[in-house]
């Protein structure tokens with residue numbers, strides 16, 4: 001559980017300091033469209049707390065909140081891509097993580113499209 005000195009980009013979105021396309025919000029989570037989508041549907045589900053850098057810290061520190069992230073991913077997938085989705089948590093820089101405020105990528109196909117291709121979410 002490491003807090004970074006300056007607020008993450010996601011904290012700034014949660015605080016409405018910078019704009020984002022918000023698709024869901026609750027007391028504990030926010031979900032936005034990824035600014036650089038890697039699939040027809042590409043959403044980010046983000047716990048509001050800045051306390052956890054990655055999914056490993058979240059699982060250890062607040063498994064209930066992790067379960068909430070996953071349940072939210074499923075209901076967003078129901079709404080946006082027929083209920084089927086890929087859930088990605090980049091964990092560590094070499095795995096492609098660029099924002100160290102835990103978030104789940106929810107990737108799915110849009111209406112009438114085919115199967116998601118395998119790809120990397122790293123740069």
Ligand code: AMP
Pocket residue numbers: 009020032033034035036037044089090096097098099100121
């Ligand atoms: P990761 O690389 O796993 O840490 O994921 C960070 C994600 O945040 C990337 O897919 C970025 O495209 C996305 N991202 C960065 N800035 C924004 C923003 N302002 N609004 C929406 N998504 C963003």
